[in-house]
Amino acid sequence: MLSKRIIPCLDVREGKTTKGIKFKNNIDIGDPVEMAHFYYEAGADEIVFYDITASHEKRDIMIEVVKHVAKTIFIPFSVGGGIRTVDDMRKTLLAGAEKVSVNTAAVKNPEIISKGAKAFGSQCIVLGMDVKYVGERENIPSGYEIVINGGRTYMGIDALEWAIKAQELGAGEICLNSIDSDGTKNGYELKLTSLISKNVNIPVIASGGAGKPEHLYDVLTKGKADAALIASMVHYGTYTISEIKKYIDSRGVKVRKTW
Amino acid sequence: MIAIIDYNAGNLTSVKRAVTYLGFQCIVTNDVREITKAERIIFPGVGAAGSAMDSLKRLSLDSAIKDVFAVGKPILGICLGTQIILSHSEEGDTPCLGLVNGYVRNFPNKIKSEDGNLLKIPHMGWNSINIKSKHPVLSGIREDDEFYFVHGFYPDPDDSKYIIGTTDYGMSFASIIGFKNIIATQFHTEKSGKPGLALLKNFCKWEP
Numbered sequence: 001m002l003s004k005r006i007i008p009c010l011d012v013r014e015g016k017t018t019k020g021i022k023f024k025n026n027i028d029i030g031d032p033v034e035m036a037h038f039y040y041e042a043g044a045d046e047i048v049f050y051d052i053t054a055s056h057e058k059r060d061i062m063i064e065v066v067k068h069v070a071k072t073i074f075i076p077f078s079v080g081g082g083i084r085t086v087d088d089m090r091k092t093l094l095a096g097a098e099k100v101s102v103n104t105a106a107v108k109n110p111e112i113i114s115k116g117a118k119a120f121g122s123q124c125i126v127l128g129m130d131v132k133y134v135g136e137r138e139n140i141p142s143g144y145e146i147v148i149n150g151g152r153t154y155m156g157i158d159a160l161e162w163a164i165k166a167q168e169l170g171a172g173e174i175c176l177n178s179i180d181s182d183g184t185k186n187g188y189e190l191k192l193t194s195l196i197s198k199n200v201n202i203p204v205i206a207s208g209g210a211g212k213p214e215h216l217y218d219v220l221t222k223g224k225a226d227a228a229l230i231a232s233m234v235h236y237g238t239y240t241i242s243e244i245k246k247y248i249d250s251r252g253v254k255v256r257k258t259w
Numbered sequence: 260m261i262a263i264i265d266y267n268a269g270n271l272t273s274v275k276r277a278v279t280y281l282g283f284q285c286i287v288t289n290d291v292r293e294i295t296k297a298e299r300i301i302f303p304g305v306g307a308a309g310s311a312m313d314s315l316k317r318l319s320l321d322s323a324i325k326d327v328f329a330v331g332k333p334i335l336g337i338c339l340g341t342q343i344i345l346s347h348s349e350e351g352d353t354p355c356l357g358l359v360n361g362y363v364r365n366f367p368n369k370i371k372s373e374d375g376n377l378l379k380i381p382h383m384g385w386n387s388i389n390i391k392s393k394h395p396v397l398s399g400i401r402e403d404d405e406f407y408f409v410h411g412f413y414p415d416p417d418d419s420k421y422i423i424g425t426t427d428y429g430m431s432f433a434s435i436i437g438f439k440n441i442i443a444t445q446f447h448t449e450k451s452g453k454p455g456l457a458l459l460k461n462f463c464k465w466e467p
Contacts (some may be wrong), residue, residue, distance in 0.1 A: 002386050045384070074453075076407060098273070258401070
């Protein structure tokens, strides 16, 4: 049986992680390559890098990071943030990423999904979605709307319709981030996650709101997610991936236990 | 020297990186001479069976692989490479290399897990293996080790004695095939953490 995946997410700006891992002994690592290796050894099933480098000229720094990461970890990892063209995808995949993730670029130009899927296969194309609850209305029947710019810009697109369309265009996976629960540490948005997951036939990674292992259990069961993204709960040493997996396993959900 | 066969079927750099990390020399190549000269070959690949077979034929790699097989050099199939060694694929109704008799089949529609949930296709993520028979390339691999899969079709060899390992995904399918000097995994051993690297290392030293 397939295991549910636990995926740490690293934000990277100009080649440095924005939040270092603070271990219990207070050693701070700001190098994404070292952090990725740490999580590889610690039992991460996959790693997500999110490049938040503002300047387009400095984006090649991320490609160098990807090349180094690929030499040191032997599990899949994806790269998102700032990928706007098929050529950006190609560079990132050739540098060693298993998958690339598109978010704003796909909202503005959905064709990038089909072009990417055709060029590299659906399995490498992840659709990132930032979603806010706005209440059910005529153009947003599910009540969940696609937003960009960290939630500041509403796109007038229904999240469920967008997920289904992206699947048709060839997205191989969805990384679903709830802006409402992001940063709250009060748990994932279960209703949103199960709504999307039930209505697409591609895997859904839940994101936003993880604060304790129970939250992951909830989103992997009630939320019907295939994988759960985590950040601060492991970056600050509050929990280890191993502790989270032990908890989820103890409640009967299959996770990868040897690595 | 290990030759990793390049036939425009996906990103082969990850296989090269893993082999290099393990301390073995390898080249990614579509040159028939290099492939025939190599001590062993790795036949990876992602993508569709039809376009992969077209590329193999165009580059004359189909006969090169058959020759390497016939002289008994070790061959490792990975993912699409594992499917293409069989006789025929349901994906695009494609005749394949036929090094091992068998079919590549589509997962049945609406397969369900034990708890009744509809399973997603492709089968993507970490899954375990049930070892059906001993093989030197699996030395040190345990049944609770997991491997990384990404595939919508599965290999189904005619003779079950060539099934070295199976994996469960709503049904049981052959995830490791062993026949003469071929060992082939449906999972991406190069992306499967330490158990994957261990298997790859075993292959790099295997003398069938």
